[in-house]
Amino acid sequence: MVVDALTEAEVNAIFHALADATRRDILGRVLTDEQSVSALARRYEMSFAAVQKHVAVLERALLVSKRRQGREQLVQGEAAAVGRARRLLADYEELWRSRARRIDDLLAEPEPASRTTTSTTPIEGDAG
């Protein structure tokens, strides 16, 4: 399964980080332009510390990285990580849709009755 190259906790962190408009905005900006935390902070109507925390959340999700340059801390978006997040959903979608398709096929059966032994795709009960 391609999906679980990442821990559940990591997936949680990624989606959680993306679930806030300010953080998505920050991510968008630093993917374009490396920016210092204070430069970012100037753009939003909240304290420096608040922006600092948002950046920390993005960093924990590995969506951005920081590198120190003199007294500034430059925040850089990890474009690859965004791709990874997207692929993550794509994989889920693929996985889920392919399973769902089997159901669709069954539902599309013209004769729901009289098919008690022909089930080729048993859809395991997959107990937790």
Added chain:
Amino acid sequence: MVVDALTEAEVNAIFHALADATRRDILGRVLTDEQSVSALARRYEMSFAAVQKHVAVLERALLVSKRRQGREQLVQGEAAAVGRARRLLADYEELWRSRARRIDDLLAEPEPASRTTTSTTPIEGDAG
């Protein structure tokens, strides 16, 4: 912009809903199989009410829908919504990467010095 066919609040809701392992698991299951809330609840080591809340979060994000059948409430995954969420990230990625690529081009310049007037893509300051 394709992205903002959804409200920021809706995007928040989608990512928030996906930022929990139990909810992702529920979503996976109901994309495969329509299931009642209590059937879902039996699968997890938490109370019925807790699962009910998770389903409500998924529902608010439009990732699942419910339909009543007798005394049961059947939860059904909205495969289309998962695709929408995936496309959302794909759009972000596209947008961000295309902007980032301009930067990459500049950084890829073979001669960092002696090129002060040749900048063809000025990268507007994009003041907020």
Added chain:
DNA sequence: CGCATCTACAACCATTTGGTTGTACGTTAG
């Protein structure tokens, strides 16, 4: 009917989140 099941919802609690302010420390500019 009477009882079990499924659901809905309120009240409550601990923890996390998202914000604030204040303080301390390293770095750069004068």
Added chain:
DNA sequence: CTAACGTACAACCAAATGGTTGTAGATGCG
């Protein structure tokens, strides 16, 4: 050196989250 800037981090706070239990309304079954 001193002052200003950028950062880090702690303490604090209100609100949201994720869980619990309890109660009550529908629905189905014997």
